[in-house]
Amino acid sequence: MARRLVIGIDLGGTKVAAGIADVEGNILQSVEQPTDTDSAEQSVGQLLRIARDLCEKYASRGQLAGIGIGVPGITESETGLVVWAPNLPGWRNIPLGERFRSEFGVPTLVENDVDAAVLGEWWKGAGRGAKNVVLIAVGTGIGGGVIIDGRLYKGSGGVAGAVGWFVIGEDRLDSAEYKDIGCAESLAAGPGIAKRAQEAARANPTTAMLALTQGRVEDITSETVFEAAKSGDQAALEVIKDTARHLGIVVANVISLLNPEIIIIGGGVAEGGDILLKPLAEIAKKHAQPASAASVRIVQAALGNKAGLMGSLCLAAECAAQKE
Helix, strand or coil, rough: CCCCCCEEEEEECCEEEEEEECCCEEEEEEEECCCCCCHHHHHHHHHHHHHHHHHHHHHHCCCCHHHHHHHHCCEEEEEEEEECCCCCCCCEEEHCCCCHHHHCCCCEEEEEEEHHHHHHHHHHCCCCCCEEEEEEEEEEEEEEEEEEEEEEEECCCCCCCCHHHHCCCCCCCCCCCCCCCCCHHHHHHHHHHHHHHHHHHHHHCHHHHHHCCCCCHHHHHHHHHHHCCCCCCCHHHHHHHHHHHHHHHHHHHHHHHCCCCCCEEEEEHHHHCCHHHHHHHHHHHHHCCHHHHHHHHEECCCCHHHHHHHHHHHHHHHHHHCCC
């Protein structure tokens, strides 16, 4: 009997990553393309073409057993409806799951991209073997995904894990796309880090951050901050210290509320490594409920930008198991 195969798709605002694998997550082939953002229909058509091509090349008739898709937006798990994906033009009330089930005739699950990422890290990454896991993804925004007792937790409206909305003080920066965003995302996501770094550079024209951008303050990004900090630049280190404090409070609140085994820090900002994660963990454990703080591990994501794809394959493998 031919082995059963699954397809996973990680849809982002700028790129699509997809792969075909067996139900254990061993990838046969993966592809990556820029996202077609001309319209929602164009984007959906692109995803269908990618899946069709993978299926035609690598799956014989009857081998495909499930499809999983991660989308940067609000989804209905039961139906596969994408309610809203703000970074994808025109993506409101898109029946993505229905389109794929109709095309391929196999079970299809559609989840938020951070939920897919926490599944990926839990299945094959830093959370492997744990039952209670939280992923906090820090990039352009801040999002969270939660695994409780070995199952993805979505909340009553499907939007659980929105840690970027945590209120950690009265201050906030106008760095988010939506000016009423929670202050945690405003202060500690990539744009907020960049804004504070730019202010620091204006006050300290000798900072290495300016040297890295040829003196252009407006070109300083969160990546610039971490690069300058590695050389010992004090202005950059102060910005990272503030970022660690903000994120540490977020993590402390998550620890106290959920008592997880592992909190995984992912996203582009987490690539800063120990220079951010070590003080973040110290602050989190100082302020969290003591018993929970003593038992939790705070670690960097293991899969990097592959977490979303592995999570979508995990969803697809779940589909395959339901089909048995």
